[in-house]
Structure formats: C-alpha cells, structure tokens
Amino acid sequence: MGFSTKQIHAGVKPDPTTGAILTPIYQTTTYVQPSVDEYLSKGFSYSRSGNPTVRALENKLTELEGGADCATFGTGMSAVTATMLAFLSAGDHAIISDVAYGGTYRLCTKVLTRFGIEFTFANGANIDDVASSVRENTKLILTETPANPTMKCTDIAAVSEIAKKAGAVHAVDNTFLTPYFQRPFELGADLSVHSTTKYMDGHNATVGGAVISRTAELAEKVKFIQNSTGSIMSPMVAWLTLQGCKTLSVRMDQQSANAMAIAEFLEAHPKVEQVCYPGLKSFSQHELSSKQATGYGAMLWFEVKGGLAAGKKLMDSVELWSLAENLGSVESLITHPVTMTHADVEAEERARVGIIDGLVRLSVGLEDKEDLIEALENALNKV
Amino acid sequence: MSDFYEFDTLSLHAGQTVDKEFGARATPIYQTTSYVFPDTDTASSIFNLERGGHAYSRITNPTVGVLEQRIASLEGGSAAVCTASGMAATFCGITAILSQGDHIVASSQMYGGNISLMKNTLPRFGITTTFVDPTDIDGFSSAIQDNTKLIYGELIGNPGLDILDLEAIAKIGSEHNIAFMVDATFNTPYLCRPFDFGANITMHSVTKWMGGHGAAIGGVVVDGGNFDWGATDKYPTISEAYAPFQGINLWEEFGPSAFATRIRAEAMRDFGPSMSPMNAFLLLQGIETLSLRMDKHLSNTLKILDFLSNHQQVSWVSHPSLPSHSSHELAKKYLPKGAGSIVSFGVKGGREAGKAFIENVELASHLANVGDSKTLIIHPATTTHSRIDAEALVAAGITEDMIRLSVGLEDVKDLQSGFEAGFRAARKFAGG
Secondary structure, X not given: XXXXXXXXXXXXXXXXXXXXXXXXXXXXXXXXXXXXXXXXXXXXXXXXXOXXXXXXXXXXXXXXXXXXXXXXXXXXXXXXXXXXXXXXXXXXXXXXXXXXXXXXXXXXXXXXXXXXXXXXXXXXXXXXXXXXXXXXXXXXXXXXXXXXXXXXXXXXXXXXXXXXXXXXXXXXXXXOOHHHHOOHHHHOOOEEEEEOOOOOOOOOOOOOEEEEEOOHHHHHHHHHHHHHHOOOOOHXXXXXXXXXXXXXXXXXXXXXXHHHHHHHHHHHOOOEEEEEOOOOOOOOXXXXXXXXXXXXXXXXXXXXXXXXXXXXXXXXXXXXXXXXXXXXXXXXXXXXXXXXXXXXXXHHHHHHHXXXXXXXXXXXXXXXXXXXXXXXXXXXXXX | OOOOOOHHHHXXXXXXXXXXXXXXXXXXXXXXXXXXXXXXXXXXXXXXXXXXXXXXXXXOOHHHHHHHHHHHHHXXXXXXEEEOOHHHHHHHHHHHHOOOOOEEEEEOOOOHHHHHHHHHHHHHHOOEEEEEOOOOHHHHHHHOOOOEEEEEEEOEOOOOOOEOOHHHHXXXXXXOOOEEEEEOOOOHHHHOOHHHHOOOEEEEEOOOOOOOOOOOOOEEEEEOOOOOOOOOOOOHHHHOEEHHHOOEEHHHHHHHHHHHHHHHHHHHHHHOOOOOHHHHHHHHHHHOOHHHHHHHHHHHHHHHHHHHHOOOOEEXXXXXXXXXXXXXXXXXXXXXXXXXXXXXXXXXOHHHHHHHHHHHOOOOEEOOOOOOOOOEEEOHHHXXXXXXXXXXXXXXXXXXXXXXXXXXXXXXXXXXXXXXXXXXXXXXXXXX
C-alpha cells in the first residue's frame, strides 16, 4: 500500500455500529466493562491508559512510519520527555544533537540533569564526534535531523550503527521531514519522535506529540511512561490530527516545492548574505540530504546583509508571513530563533553550533509561492 | 431507556445506549459526514425511510440522535429533531405544516426574533400572522381564521414574563383542530412539560438553560405525538402522499411521530439546518445537570428579587413569582417549582439611568443571551427587540427603562455588589 493510501486509511475503519466513515471522537473518561472477568475485553478501561480515537491515530502513525507501535502525547515536548524517561535513569548518559529545538536542549540541561542524567551535545555533521561521545553508560542517542533551526543534518544510518555497537537506543526526531520524506526505521533507528503539532496536524490547530517504536519491546517501555506520567493526547486533538494526516503527502510536496522556489529566490537576492536549505546545491550537506530523504522539507533559514538589525527590520515589516513560533503549518511563518524558539540556549552555545543572531527561520506554507516571494521581496526592499 | 424513570435519571441516561464497541461511558462525538453502507439494499431502505439508520449527517447523526432522544424523553414527546439554532427550530416547526396562504395566531409577547420571523419573513412566503395579547384568551379564539394552521406562543413571554394559559389555549386549538406549538425555552422540561397541558409541539432554544453554559448554539423541535393530523384536510404535508418519498403518507406510516418525521424528511434534508455533533455533545453535558442548575437559578432568582424589590433606585420589578405580577396565578399552576430565572426591572431615572446602570454593573455580563450559568443583563429596547416598531414594542410589554436580567449561578452576595456598582452610576439620573 502506498503512502498516500496509508495516510488516509491506515489505523481507521468505519465505525461498526453506525458505519460512520470517520472515527468518532470518544470524549469519554471511562469504559463500561461487561463483567469483572471480562475486564478490558473491549480494550479500554480509562482514557489515560487508552482511548479509541487516540488509538486510531497511534495506529495510523505506526503504519506511516513502518514501526511496531506508537504512543501519542499532549505535546511534542512530552514525547521527547517520555523518550528520555523510558530509556534513561540516574547515572545514565545520552548523546543529543548539538543543534536541536531549544526546548529539547532546555529539558536536558535544566531539567533532566536534576535527576542525575548526563548529556553530551555532539556534532551530528561529524560522525566521529558522535562516536567519540559514547561512554559506557550511554543508553540513548537522540538525533534531530534536519536540526532546528540551522538545518544541520545527521547521517541516521551511521549513528544507528554507533548506537547498536554501544547498546544504546537511537531515537530520531523526524518532525521536520515526516515519514513521507524520511524513514528512520529503514535507516536503522529505533524510535521516531514527532511533534505532531507540526506537519502531522498541519493546520495550526493542535499541539501534540508521538513516539513510534521499531519493536513492540521498545514500544512497551514508551507506553509505560505514557501511562505512568499521564502526558496523554486528548481525543479531540487526536481526531483533528487524524484529519490532518490525510493530506500529509500533498502538503509536504507542495510546501517543499514552495520552499525550493523561495530558497532559490533568496539565494539570488543581492541583500541576502546566505541561505540554508537542504534542497540547494550550495547546502553543505546536500548530498547526505538527498541520500537519506526523498524530499527536503519546507524549513529553511537565511541571513540578511546587515545581520540582526536588518533581519529584525525584515521580520517586523514583512506581510503575509506571520511572525510566530511553531512551524509546519499551512500558514507560512517567520521566526527569529535567537529571541523566540532558542532563547533558552546560552549565547556561547548558540554561537558554537551556528545559531547566529541574524538567522531568520522560515516555515514555508501552502500559499501561492508568487505571493510569498513578493512579500519577502517587498520586505527586503525596505531593509 | 424506559420513560418510567424519573427526571434526573432521564437527564443522565435517556437516549444513550453505552457504546457497543468499546463501552465508552460518554456519548462518542460522531464528527463524520457520512456512513458506510453494508450493502445497496440497506442504503436504499435508509434513504426511503423504510428503516432507521444513518446516511449523511445533515439528516441524522448518532451523537445528535442521543440528544434528540434525551430531550424527547424529558419533554414527554414522541420524537425530537435538533437544529443548528433555536430560530431554525421555530422555522422548521412552522414550515413543516404551513404553506402559502396559511395563517398563524401568535402571542405578541415573544422574543424579537420570533416576532420578526412571523411579521417580516414568513409573509414573503404567503404565511401571515395575527398577534394577540397572550393574556387575552378570547383574543386567540377571535383571531382564528379559516386558514389558521398554528397557534404559537412562549410559555413565559419574553421579556414581559406573562404566562401563557396552556390549557385554555390548547382547548381552543383542539376545538378548531389547530396545532398548538409552544416555545418552552424559558421553562425547560424541568419546570413545565407543555404536552401535559395539551400543547402539541414544543421548541427550545437549547442554547439557553438546556445547554446552560453559553457554549453552543442549538435548537430542538419536539413532537408531542398527541395531535390528529388526519382529522381534517388542514395538514396535507403530513396526511397526504409525500411525493419525494414514493408518495409515502407520513401520518399513516409514522403516526405519533409523523410531524417530527416531516421535519427530518424535508427541513433537515432540503433546508439543512443541522446541529453539529460537537454541539450536541456539549449540550448533552449541559442537560446532565439541568435540574441542579435550574434549582439554583430559581433560588438565586428569589434572592435577587428580594434585593431588587427593596432597592430604593428600582422603580419596578417584574417576575411571575411576585404576587403583583398579572400572571402570578398561572405561574403557580404551570410552573410550581418556580417561574424561571428571567427578571425584568426598571431603574429610576428612565432611559439614561438604565444605560448608566448597564454600562457600570459589574460581574453581570452585558450581552444578548439568556440561560447561561453566568448572570447576563441587557436593555431590550435597544438590542433584542430593536428591529420591531414602537407599537409592537408596547404590545410586547417593553418599556424604555426596562432591564432584563438572566440570573446565573454565582453567589448572590457577589451579584448584589456588582449591581450596586451599576446603581451608583445610575444615581445621578434618579432625581431627588
């Protein structure tokens, strides 16, 4: 079954009672059991532990990633947290991409260190750096690729090899490319982590997260944390995400095509210092991107000549593009990571990993690319 | 669900069979447009009304269906159809049985939207209305014409709060074989079930007390199942062959739910004012606490009436529970638990004082709704009844200084302090 067919039909079936073609929103806390002996015979007892609408989404995401099972969460951050808590304990060590979403960095450095977990932030563009970061107590490697916001890419297959040798679990944050473009399990990874808030929903309607596991054994550990810590997804969010998923491939194709056109426009513009998009030949890891993914996604960044001051001027005056956090939606968004998404990463660390002050991040949406380009051009003219 | 259960039990359980697939305790929200048919024979029999079942959510939806059955059960009716708003319910109820050339006799004291529908809109389709003073029973009789097909009124009139004498009017309807439809929004089935007193159809804006939280707009028409549509040739839409469905005769096929079936087959299918499943779910949640909320609405109302009646800046207070109200005796008869939580009163100093009060009152929200769990307040002359002319305004019992209050569930002490802020601002217009 092809991806587009799966994104529509996988995990869901018409309601057996009424024939309703869409999965009902089971907005219920609990489930009436037929008898004490038949407890859980219909599969559900309490909606923290499982809910039929949420389960439908988990089944769909499992099939889209080609995994064994999935657990969904209230947010992308709770999916990352559950990944950490499922495989790390006090005294353990994890290797994290040195460029990652600011929230992931904050969770590691400000929260989980309080529980005796150690982290190394390794340069995923340099496999030797990842390999040499491995310690005896390394239990998890979390790779974010392409990484937010610099678009640094990591060779998933190579890191999976390192993880396997180290006896560690390799989790890939696949939010930016989704299983439509990038398939971590086929490259040897163990877990695929998502903020479903982004492309899975696609409409800026929900916040949610998911962890898909390659094996049932891994899934069991994640599910245990999901139920124990209770950071679950609501049935309404699951339902909206189920609908969003149905157009994932068409949105990804169109948004990526728009992103390519915008990247080319920016690259040719005299007021632009640099553009970073994996689809551009000038992208330093273009070859790796082309090898391990079937598309380049719709995230990119650029720097205006004149750095931070010029970039701010552009972000404050640009029309059509919304100055906002979040990414992956049908609406095009423009973000200044240094003051917004990555404000909690220390200035020295930002400088070390290439999150420069003038970096302007674009999440390219579904609008007509001509309109998006015209809006950027007008804003650049004012700089 | 057995109709022998008591009110509170019905408000929690009626209409719902626990989800068969997973046992979900709450009603699932069937947020779906359509339903997969097992085979073509089943499909065609559902389309032809030969069997129940769901085809398309404009016409029926399982979540909305639970709400419909729950309300029908609470109201003591045979069937109910939910609509996207209370106005849609009124419109569907009327157009199910009236056509060009037909006539309505209606109370003159009604929500401005109802008056506007009958006075301005329905005449464009050849349906005319004579409005009569709801306290003038003879007026109802004498307004009846050969082409009168419906008697319509609000049990508790908005905003004058006159009570409709249900039995007397039902008797007139029955003598002339004319259906009697009651807007029961202000009373809810908890305070009065109009079918017990001879009404034939009720409608509710379930946006109000039934939902109770100001969260969802919705309406419902309930078929009393107690009208003989075939006794005369007045109601061909129900008692004659219905061409779009192979000439089915709804009265013969559906008997006591023929009226509701006509709304389903025609209004929902052709006009399409369907309630959304999400709204039905929210409204079901509201109905689960209907009696608890109504009891508190009523006890708060009595306390507020006491407060207002003793306030020196209040020129008059109107509520059917007050012996001074002209409908006091009717209220005792039809609304023994209490006459609802709408209160109207005048602020000394007329229009300017009323305006100052409204603009400065705290806690009570200034908006055009009633029946929320929060206390709401409005100036009818400039808002809900602004589209009707001065003459009709007088007939509707509205004065320029009138303030309409929908008493909510807050602590009364806090409401009183909020009101005092309004009265302080109104003081300079009070004179003396």
